Amino acid sequence: MQESVPDIEPTHERGHLLTEQSNPNSQNLDQLSSLELVDLFNREDAQVIEAIAAAREPLAAAIDRTAEALRHGGRLFYIGAGTSGRLGVLDAAECPPTFCTPPELVQGIIAGGAGALVRSSEGLEDLAEDGAAAIAHHQIHDLDVVVGITAGGTTPYVHGALQAARQRGATTIFIACVPAEQVSAEVDIDIRLLVGAEILAGSTRLKAGTVTKLALNTLSTGVMVKLGKVYGNRMVDVAVTNRKLHDRALRMLQDLTGLSREAAAVLLEKSDRRVKLALLMHWAGVSAEEGDRLLSTHQGNLRQALQSKTA
Numbered sequence: 001m002q003e004s005v006p007d008i009e010p011t012h013e014r015g016h017l018l019t020e021q022s023n024p025n026s027q028n029l030d031q032l033s034s035l036e037l038v039d040l041f042n043r044e045d046a047q048v049i050e051a052i053a054a055a056r057e058p059l060a061a062a063i064d065r066t067a068e069a070l071r072h073g074g075r076l077f078y079i080g081a082g083t084s085g086r087l088g089v090l091d092a093a094e095c096p097p098t099f100c101t102p103p104e105l106v107q108g109i110i111a112g113g114a115g116a117l118v119r120s121s122e123g124l125e126d127l128a129e130d131g132a133a134a135i136a137h138h139q140i141h142d143l144d145v146v147v148g149i150t151a152g153g154t155t156p157y158v159h160g161a162l163q164a165a166r167q168r169g170a171t172t173i174f175i176a177c178v179p180a181e182q183v184s185a186e187v188d189i190d191i192r193l194l195v196g197a198e199i200l201a202g203s204t205r206l207k208a209g210t211v212t213k214l215a216l217n218t219l220s221t222g223v224m225v226k227l228g229k230v231y232g233n234r235m236v237d238v239a240v241t242n243r244k245l246h247d248r249a250l251r252m253l254q255d256l257t258g259l260s261r262e263a264a265a266v267l268l269e270k271s272d273r274r275v276k277l278a279l280l281m282h283w284a285g286v287s288a289e290e291g292d293r294l295l296s297t298h299q300g301n302l303r304q305a306l307q308s309k310t311a
Contacts, residue, residue: 023197067226074143081125085110128160142169151204153183228301
């Protein structure tokens, strides 16, 4: 018995999209040695860094707009399908352990839900109404920021979500790896990451996926820096939840205060294992209670809290 083939609606020609084109540098891909494959990947991946540099201004604008929104009670949402959706979920999931943010502050939404993280459900990306429904389900409002991620730029699920988010007054950001003249988007900030055709034609988990990961790294980390989650280049809001992170917290305290490891350990416990509070207690000579109050007054910004105490 033959398996039934699902009905697929007629689609528009997509061969003109940059992400769908054949790469002239990999025409003989199936004839290359393993070493030649590695070298080819390395040469092609160099375009990823160039693409991030070319998008520096919209990326910076996205950092500023998002930080301002979160500072006033908003949330950051990534939404996408397939690889793009998985990358958004990954970036969101890494914010709580790195910056001690509440899980609801940065969230990833993927077409197909949690199951799509480990099992392909790319067919669901064609449903614009599902994207809009996801926006309604998360009760997106005018203080929120919604980042739609779609390498080829055409994913209906993402466009449906962005349109619904705009209707609710949210800030909208579009990340795609095709030029605007190929696919337009009515959003507040339009980020185009042009890395060229993939080595394996159409496989956007390659360069497009890599450049998207770098862009999300830049966006989320930049936002957290602006929100005072970092002091110098140290993750002073790290959640001390395992031995590795406990060691990192101790080393931060030692490096920044000059304390011995033993003294740093005592200070860390007095601060309830909160590195930022421990530093404020040590530098400003305040109790944990007063340090908490100072940080709360300055929205968690350690540098500002210190300046207010020493002014």
